[in-house]
Amino acid sequence: MSETPRLPVPTWFVGCGNMGQAIVAGWRSAGIDLSSAAVIRPSGQPVEGVRTVASFAEAGPQPRLVILAVKPQKLAEVAEQLRPWLTSKAVMVSLLAGVELATLRTHFPRAAAIVRAMPNLGVAIRRGVIALVSGDADDALRLQLSTIFAPLGFAPWMADEGKFAAVGAVAGAGPAYVARFVEALTKAGEQRGLSHAIASTIALETVLGTAWMAATTGEDMESVARRVASPKGTTEAGLAVLDRDQVLDALLAAAIDAASRRGGELAEEAKSASLAADAQLS
Ligand SMILES: NC(=O)c1ccc[n+]([C@@H]2O[C@H](COP(=O)([O-])OP(=O)(O)OC[C@H]3O[C@@H](n4cnc5c(N)ncnc54)[C@H](OP(=O)(O)O)[C@@H]3O)[C@@H](O)[C@H]2O)c1
Structure with missing residues (x-):
């Protein structure tokens, strides 16, 4: 009998709207323990089955895994608020459509690894597709993430961001x-x-x-x-x-x-926003 996968402790959901809640629903129905996880969303509106707070200060111990589930346009703002809470042990999993690994890395320079995941809403009923891609996740992390995403559906690792975008274009949308x-x-x-x-x-x-x-x-x-x-x-x-x-x-x-053209535009917008944020910091 296979064991129920465990989430890294603690896991934070940063933003938890349509897609964050679809993932929570899928994990809950797979029997995955969410007791040490936290949802951080400005409204503080409760998400069933997970402790929900309105600010990072209330979220508790610093996260080992962050599921970033805000709109791509919010990245610069949210990254600035989130950065002080991240240690070099935090793995970032971004759901943000169109926002590339290189852009995410500029926002989270200390993160242990950056992974992009592109789920579709079928994850809520554990019949989703979740494409995964990373430039810096090692084999152990890939295995760990495969284990926690597989209960949500078909979760392939893609060789590069081009192929990842292709899965997103077909399955995400x-x-x-x-x-x-x-x-x-x-x-x-x-x-x-x-x-x-x-x-x-x-x-x-x-x-x-x-x-x-x-x-x-x-x-x-x-x-x-x-x-x-x-x-x-x-x-x-x-x-x-x-x-x-x-x-x-x-x-x-x-x-x-x-949809792919729009993905390209979003990637460019996210890059420009991160360059502007860098310029402000320097
Ligand atoms: N929906 C899909 O089918 C789908 C598919 C693939 C990928 N995605 C990606 O998933 C991401 C989320 O999409 P969605 O459809 O779930 O959007 P959504 O329903 O609008 O949810 C966005 C979430 O972000 C939260 N938020 C806003 N500002 C924040 C802040 N400063 N700190 C923390 N949280 C903040 C919102 O909090 P409140 O609820 O408190 O306002 C909300 O929970 C997007 O990047 C999208 O590209 C979505």
């Missing part, structure tokens, strides 16, 4: 794209006379059932589509529309390109 697809399927059902309640349940269950079936059997999507579409049948007529000029592929590629 992916739940939003899948949500739109389910809505579009719902609207199509409504246009055929179904009530919203029935159409949305059917759309959701169809996406869930298809994904679950493929995830549990390993069947590829081309084969799933072939099994539904009999030659010259109704599904084949529908697929011919979706497949015409690879319109669906092109649409998703364009959406992901736009």
Whole structure:
């Protein structure tokens, strides 16, 4: 029987909104002990299952692991408040979209290691994807972080930040794209006379059932589509529309390109903010 993984003591969540709480929910449902962890968020609004405080001064002993879960635009401000509480033993795990390792290092020069993690909201139900990348985590730390993130879903280490960004573009933002697809399927059902309640349940269950079936059997999507579409049948007529000029592929590629461009802009903004902060310090 495998043991429940343990978080480094203490672990701090710096910021705990949508994504921080999704991770907390996943860890709680995996039975991970959060009794020594602390959430620091300005509102002090309680996060179920974790001691929550409104300031670093109330957080208790200095952290061994920090999960940085604020908006990228807040990095410079939060880093300035957080730095005095960090020792050279603290490992920083940043969830900040688009903010590169080099930029994080300028904000946290003393940290033992800097790791970027890109989760998606599925971590709350332990079916997430959490890409990991680091330039300075050693094998022992990689193993430790794999052990604590694996209960949240698929947690691969990526070779470089380019590949990490690619996983983020597909999986980090992916739940939003899948949500739109389910809505579009719902609207199509409504246009055929179904009530919203029935159409949305059917759309959701169809996406869930298809994904679950493929995830549990390993069947590829081309084969799933072939099994539904009999030659010259109704599904084949529908697929011919979706497949015409690879319109669906092109649409998703364009959406992901736009998200990647925005990721590049956020990285540049974070770099400029950190250069400005450096200039103020010097
Ligand atoms: N949402 C996603 O699906 C997703 C996916 C991948 C990565 N991410 C990344 O995860 C990060 C968080 O995103 P989110 O969607 O969870 O944002 P969010 O819901 O807006 O949460 C942001 C958190 O930051 C806290 N905060 C603001 N100023 C702070 C300060 N000075 N010190 C400490 N905490 C502070 C807020 O506290 P209060 O609650 O008290 O206001 C809030 O808890 C972002 O960097 C994003 O790029 C998000």
